[in-house]
Amino acid sequence: MSPNTLYRFYRRVTSFKPPKPTPTLPLWTCNVYGHTVSGDVSKLQERKNVSSNQVIKRRKKDRPPCPSVLSHFDKQYGEELGDLWASARAVLLDPHSWQYGVMLNRFSAVTGITQILQSQGFSSLLQQTDIPRLLCDGPSVVTNSKYKPEDNSLLQPHFISKCPPDDNTSHVFSQDLQFEPSLGLPHPSLQCYIHPHPLRFPSQTHRHGQLKQYYLLNAASLLPVLALKVRDGEKVLDLCSAPGGKAIAVMQCATPELLCCNEPDPHRRDWLSRTLESFLPPSLRTRVIVSAQDGCSFGQSEAGTYDKVLVDAPCSNDRSWLYSSSSQQGEQRLRERARLPALQAQLLRSALSAVRPGGIVVYSTCTLSTSENYTVVETVLNDCPEAEAEDLWEEIAVPLSKYFTFRPAPPDHGKALHKPSLQPHNGTVSPYQHRLGILVVPQTGKTWGPMFLSRIRRKK
Numbered sequence: 001m002s003p004n005t006l007y008r009f010y011r012r013v014t015s016f017k018p019p020k021p022t023p024t025l026p027l028w029t030c031n032v033y034g035h036t037v038s039g040d041v042s043k044l045q046e047r048k049n050v051s052s053n054q055v056i057k058r059r060k061k062d063r064p065p066c067p068s069v070l071s072h073f074d075k076q077y078g079e080e081l082g083d084l085w086a087s088a089r090a091v092l093l094d095p096h097s098w099q100y101g102v103m104l105n106r107f108s109a110v111t112g113i114t115q116i117l118q119s120q121g122f123s124s125l126l127q128q129t130d131i132p133r134l135l136c137d138g139p140s141v142v143t144n145s146k147y148k149p150e151d152n153s154l155l156q157p158h159f160i161s162k163c164p165p166d167d168n169t170s171h172v173f174s175q176d177l178q179f180e181p182s183l184g185l186p187h188p189s190l191q192c193y194i195h196p197h198p199l200r201f202p203s204q205t206h207r208h209g210q211l212k213q214y215y216l217l218n219a220a221s222l223l224p225v226l227a228l229k230v231r232d233g234e235k236v237l238d239l240c241s242a243p244g245g246k247a248i249a250v251m252q253c254a255t256p257e258l259l260c261c262n263e264p265d266p267h268r269r270d271w272l273s274r275t276l277e278s279f280l281p282p283s284l285r286t287r288v289i290v291s292a293q294d295g296c297s298f299g300q301s302e303a304g305t306y307d308k309v310l311v312d313a314p315c316s317n318d319r320s321w322l323y324s325s326s327s328q329q330g331e332q333r334l335r336e337r338a339r340l341p342a343l344q345a346q347l348l349r350s351a352l353s354a355v356r357p358g359g360i361v362v363y364s365t366c367t368l369s370t371s372e373n374y375t376v377v378e379t380v381l382n383d384c385p386e387a388e389a390e391d392l393w394e395e396i397a398v399p400l401s402k403y404f405t406f407r408p409a410p411p412d413h414g415k416a417l418h419k420p421s422l423q424p425h426n427g428t429v430s431p432y433q434h435r436l437g438i439l440v441v442p443q444t445g446k447t448w449g450p451m452f453l454s455r456i457r458r459k460k
């Protein structure tokens, strides 16, 4: 990568003005079962017994859904999702039902936030029983971690990603214990709290020189990061990175040797830089860099460089498209929709060239659209004999099905795929269907998603 395309994320962003300090404001403003709760931590904890029948509605989204986008979705997703579409539609049309996850920032000096979340009915998304299967093949459970940022950290063992080496990565494994203490960082620990109800924790404003304690997100966004299985010491490329939620999640899971966050759009890149600055400590600033390239060029400029590449592709973001600011904007987006699969396939091909042999690429989108999901993966697999899709059903869908509604690839996909190992077997859902990718479909009570993810390994 040429130096003029690299920007250290701590580079001053000239357009960014840190907000004025507001010391007299309460630390928290939180809608708890419909009550606006504000005050300091101790006050919030005192109010933990708010009953659910005191619910009042969150402020409504002012904007109505865009009729042309909705009618397009009805036609396309009615056909593609069958019975699942009615419930997915109901969720998308009711922003009051949307759930939000709270991903903790392992780098911040968190004070009692876990207790606050638990007292408000939040629970950990990644249970102790899930983590060994999701983060690595055989993790260590560390109970004697020196870093105890949480008041209650003694109650919860920290999981760290001391995984057995992936193929060709023994050098990586041997490094992790050396540099982690020297950086003075807390152990990697991905912690996300979710609530059974659509309760939104207050977002934190940027405070100069202070790291944010948590990031609010659609919890399904963590699944591509889990599928990436980043380990300490790896070189990771986040090809389409802004605003940076998944980059922050990667940094909770492990301490890579390098995380290159790429974003070609200048405004979104500023947003990305601010996110990184708000969540990562100065000691990581030589390892996390921001790049401004077209993601399609990495395959050439950085061939075979990375252990892991995340392609969180630009897509027809169903939630935001449905609430387009005007019907003209909605119609314009629908016209551009047909061009997205070609760009997505180019980005995925570029990622498969940028990853080293044996490395893995995760492709993800936040749309339900088959042509941007399974079809893109299938097209690229057909072109790349050195690429092999991996099964995420057993690894991710099965352990997390209590939180998310997953759907494997439709059965008619892949008839033309020339990969013997992916050919359908007899049975209701073939291994082949699992391997093309899994789709999180929002459903009533499990409103996470849409999120599609597929993991592809470059064999040679």
Ligand SMILES: C[S@@+](CC[C@H](N)C(=O)[O-])C[C@H]1O[C@@H](n2cnc3c(N)ncnc32)[C@H](O)[C@@H]1O
Binding pocket: 221, 239, 240, 241, 242, 243, 244, 245, 246, 247, 262, 263, 264, 265, 268, 293, 294, 295, 296, 312, 313, 314, 315, 347
């Ligand atoms: C779905 S968003 C990424 C979200 C991000 N990964 C996160 O978790 O916060 C897709 C991003 O891809 C960027 N993008 C669009 N065209 C691109 C290209 N040719 N190469 C790389 N990124 C591109 C968009 O500007 C957008 O910021």
